[in-house]
């Protein structure tokens with residue numbers, strides 16, 4: 001395979017494996033499994049993040065219209081996930097490959113200990129030649145405990161496992177420079193760094209069964225590429241999509257990776273919800289911190305400590321307009337930080353090694 005990856009995370013959207021009538025598209029799932037099996041047999045480690053539990057459940061049970069959205073999702077996912085994982089397990093078994101069901105919630109990544117626990121779990125599966133099939137545990141994860149969608153979850157897993165690439169399979173050929181349904185719109189084949197007007201190309205509507213939409217996909221993809229992982233968005237309904245992509249023969253969108261960041265920085269990048277404190281910086285400090293040079297956050301650039309934190313906590317670093325600049329681990333607590341606001345020659349509040357720039 002021309003792209004030479006050793007470890008990939010493949011995310012399959014609900015639309016890829018669901019027919020227009022809502023029933024699971026078993027032929028499509030089988031075709032994807034056949035490709036994944038071929039890829040695995042070449043020695044490439046594969047982690048699959050698959051949506052489709054809710055869509056699959058919809059084909060199995062009729063839900064009362066009176067039921068609210070949250071309980072409906074719980075019901076459909078609880079039933080549908082069984083069908084989904086069974087379908088995968090049967091198709092992988094035909095290749096003598098075992099797969100595992102890994103259902104997660106945001107809480108399973110809430111601090112470094114939980115994060116490393118999840119990492120261990122996936123690593124032990126890979127070491128035993130098992131393909132993890134990951135999905136959000138929709139039965140217990142509701143409201144604020146939810147990931148935006150499985151694209152966010154897949155980005156987190158790719159970062160956590162130091163994958164070479166994250167391949168997102170949706171029902172379009174990639175990100176278009178206009179509405180994909182309108183003639184004249186074309187796939188943007190390469191996205192390098194942060195593209196200021198990328199969101200303006202993207203229609204806010206989602207596909208029939210999808211949750212997040214293309215905007216969350218592109219935001220997540222830019223973040224993951226910034227951490228050093230190549231991200232591909234391609235059409236999972238196209239025949240041989242994975243093998244063509246890995247042979248560099250497919251028209252799709254590729255996010256060019258930056259230099260790979262450390263494991264700690266990758267964790268910090270995905271820990272915004274775990275952040276306790278909020279620290280506001282002046283514009284000079286913002287410029288220095290986001291310049292790409294190895295600089296630590298010094299108290300001289302702090303204008304306000306908005307929310308308290310303890311030594312070792314993850315803190316949000318914002319600018320004077322309250323936009324997120326980055327995340328970091330505090331070297332000391334908010335009490336000491338407050339005493340040092342605006343002072344020169346003080347110990348860094350966040351060391352460069354523990355700072356992730358969101359810009």
Ligand SMILES: Nc1ncnc2c1ncn2[C@@H]1O[C@H](COP(=O)(O)OP(=O)(O)O)[C@@H](O)[C@H]1O
Nearest residue numbers: 013014170175176201202203206207210213214
């Ligand atoms: N500029 C764009 N390029 C590509 N897709 C877009 C664009 N704007 C909106 N979309 C929509 O985003 C959808 C894919 O996102 P989503 O519904 O979350 O799918 P999935 O189930 O694969 O996660 C596409 O079906 C497409 O209609």
Ligand SMILES: N[C@@H](CCC(=O)OP(=O)(O)O)C(=O)O
Nearest residue numbers: 014051052053054149150211
């Ligand atoms: N966890 C949900 C899918 C959520 C989701 O992100 O869906 P999608 O936008 O199709 O990837 C399910 O299995 O139905």
